[in-house]
Amino acid sequence: MNSLRFIRPVASRFVPVPAQRIVRSYSAAATSYELIMVSSPKPGVGLVTLNRPKALNALSTPLFLELNDALRKLNQDNDTGAIVITGSNKAFAAGADIKEMKDLTFSTAYTTDFIELWSSLSSQVKKPIIAAVNGYALGGGCELAMMADVIYCSSTATFGQPEIKLGTIPGAGGSQRLTHAIGKSRAMELILTGKTFSGKEAGEWGLAARVFQQPEECLEEALKTAEVISGYSRVAVKAAKEVVNKSQDLGVRDGVEYERRVFHSLFGSKDQKIGMTAFAEKKQPQWSNE
Ligand SMILES: C/C=C/C(=O)SCCNC(=O)CCNC(=O)[C@H](O)C(C)(C)COP(=O)(O)OP(=O)(O)OC[C@H]1O[C@@H](n2cnc3c(N)ncnc32)[C@H](O)[C@@H]1OP(=O)(O)O
Numbered sequence: 205m206n207s208l209r210f211i212r213p214v215a216s217r218f219v220p221v222p223a224q225r226i227v228r229s230y231s232a233a234a235t236s237y238e239l240i241m242v243s244s245p246k247p248g249v250g251l252v253t254l255n256r257p258k259a260l261n262a263l264s265t266p267l268f269l270e271l272n273d274a275l276r277k278l279n280q281d282n283d284t285g286a287i288v289i290t291g292s293n294k295a296f297a298a299g300a301d302i303k304e305m306k307d308l309t310f311s312t313a314y315t316t317d318f319i320e321l322w323s324s325l326s327s328q329v330k331k332p333i334i335a336a337v338n339g340y341a342l343g344g345g346c347e348l349a350m351m352a353d354v355i356y357c358s359s360t361a362t363f364g365q366p367e368i369k370l371g372t373i374p375g376a377g378g379s380q381r382l383t384h385a386i387g388k389s390r391a392m393e394l395i396l397t398g399k400t401f402s403g404k405e406a407g408e409w410g411l412a413a414r415v416f417q418q419p420e421e422c423l424e425e426a427l428k429t430a431e432v433i434s435g436y437s438r439v440a441v442k443a444a445k446e447v448v449n450k451s452q453d454l455g456v457r458d459g460v461e462y463e464r465r466v467f468h469s470l471f472g473s474k475d476q477k478i479g480m481t482a483f484a485e486k487k488q489p490q491w492s493n494e
Contacts (some may be wrong), residue, residue, distance in 0.1 A: 235274065239267040242274045246427050248285040248434025250278035260298035261291045263344045265321070267301075272324050279329045285434025285441065287329070288426045289352060290336040291345075293419040296361070299343030302370065319344075322376045326351045330442050332433050336426035337361045337403065337412070338419035347374060350381040353445060355412040356426045358419045361403030363411070369398040384452060385411045437475035438493040 235242055241253040252274050254261040261267075271289075278284045291297055300319065308318065322344070325333070335352035341363045349355050349363070357363075365378045373379065374395065383391040386409040394401060407415035416422040433441055447463045454462060470476045474494040482489035 237270045240270045246431040249430040250284040250287045252289045254291040260295035262301040264301035286430035287333045295339040296337040296341040297345030298340045334426045336423045347376040347378045357403035357412045358422045359404040362400045364400035365395045366398040437491045439473045
């Protein structure tokens with residue numbers, strides 16, 4: 205992996221990050237974090253493992269700062285074509301850190317734009333992200349999984365938006381993304397009751413792309429898929445993610461028009477020539493990523 209310069213972002217006022225955790229320069233794979241682990245178990249694949257087991261990977265501000273930092277580096281890293289985010293077999297993530305939030309006031313939450321930093325995952329990371337979900341994916345954990353581009357899960361995973369039980373509502377996109385994914389009636393029932401749903405149901409309802417019997421299989425298949433994606437032209441992969449995501453914002457007519465414009469623009473890429481010439485000559489394409 206190439207070396208990337210790094211200056212740690214300023215931590216939230218609520219949970220100061222100790223000075224000794226400030227790291228100034230390292231490569232994405234070699235970076236050492238406290239609350240996440242970053243590795244590259246397959247060529248072209250960046251694996252981010254949430255690693256706060258005692259709190260079931262509760263998503264505190266320091267954890268999200270580390271996650272954002274790692275994702276920013278992987279997004280810039282030329283050797284990384286796709287990213288997998290996972291947790292432990294017990295918990296992908298049990299939500300935002302309730303102990304961090306419990307004494308927050310409205311004015312502080314509002315003026316500091318609390319959890320706004322969560323959105324950089326979906327707005328800044330242009331490489332595909334697969335969430336490999338085992339165990340609990342509750343509240344912010346479910347929202348984090350839904351910010352990914354693809355969800356794989358084990359059949360026994362436990363998804364849910366239980367915020368109603370805490371006297372609040374989803375705050376990181378749950379009410380919007382869950383409703384888009386599984387429909388209004390089901391999402392409304394789940395959000396109003398705080399009931400959980402299984403990985404098996406997530407697959408049946410279209411939230412998860414694939415469901416596995418074993419947690420290990422879930423992660424292994426996510427890594428394999430990420431490796432496949434990483435083997436394609438970076439230009440085409442980025443464009444494909446962009447146009448699929450546009451479908452969430454645009455109506456079909458505008459979306460189809462948008463897709464056609466991006467499709468046209470790819471005739472300006474080297475990889476379109478490489479890919480189509482290789483097909484015509486019955487050869488394997490050697491992507492230039494240009
Ligand atoms: C914008 C986003 C908003 C949100 O996400 S709001 C939060 C939504 N999530 C939840 O409401 C889930 C909260 N957690 C739970 O309900 C339970 O946990 C589980 C059902 C997931 C698991 O229960 P069990 O197996 O009995 O474990 P345990 O003893 O409750 O948890 C182990 C340790 O993990 C801490 N923990 C769990 N979830 C969170 C969390 N979301 N924020 C902060 N800490 C959490 C606990 O407190 C405890 O810690 P200790 O051993 O020190 O008592």
